[in-house]
Amino acid sequence: MASLDKVLYTARAHTTGGRDGASRTDDGRLDVTLSSPGTSGTGTNPEQLFAAGYSACFIGAMKAVAARQKLALPAGLSIDAEVDLGPVGQAYGIAARLNVSLPGMDRAAAQALVDAAHQVCPYSNATRGNIDVTLNVSV
Template sequence: MASLEKVLYTAHAHTTGGRDGASRTDDGRLDVNLSSPGTSGQGTNPEQLFAAGYSACFIGAMKAVAGKQKLALPDGLSIDAEVDLGPIPNAYGIAARLTVNLPGMDKAVAEKLVHDADQVCPYSNATRGNIDKTLTVVV
């Protein structure tokens, strides 16, 4: 396990009621109702939040890598993230699929960028070897 060399930011959230509750950050920027996947509840669920967080973080990693490699990212850069929830032996687990859209970019350059971003993205590093993950590049 790699330890942080320096803490750059700490997120604080207060959650009540679990999957059928609510969660709010200490700064009030996030204030959401939660509901279990597949129910008629009006809130989001942890898997949706993970998909949004992972895809946003991965774009940030791509921007950092592109800057170091002096690459221009296309205006239409986006990620479609899917997070699955299901049983594993004696517990539950998740799997993730990120479809990275880099319209107009050379395929080989785009694939290298995504591979390099996967090496620096905090979500990728936190989940590497722990969940099934698929990265697909679309140009």
């Protein structure tokens, strides 16, 4: 396990009610109702929040890698993230797929960029060896 050299930012959230509750950040920027997947509830769920967070973080990692390599990223860069929830023995687990779109970019360069971003992305580092993560690249 790697320890942080320095804390750059700390996110804080207060959650009540679990999957059928609510969550709010201390700064009020996020204030959501939570609902279990597959129910009639109108809230979001932890898997959707994880998908949004992972994909946003991964784009940030790609931007950092591209800046270091003096690489231009396509304006249409996007990620469609999918997070699966399912049983693992007597417990539950998740798996993630990041479908990375780099329109107009050379395929080899796009794959190299995604591979490098996967090494520096905090979500990738947190999940590595813990859940299945699949990276799909389209150009």
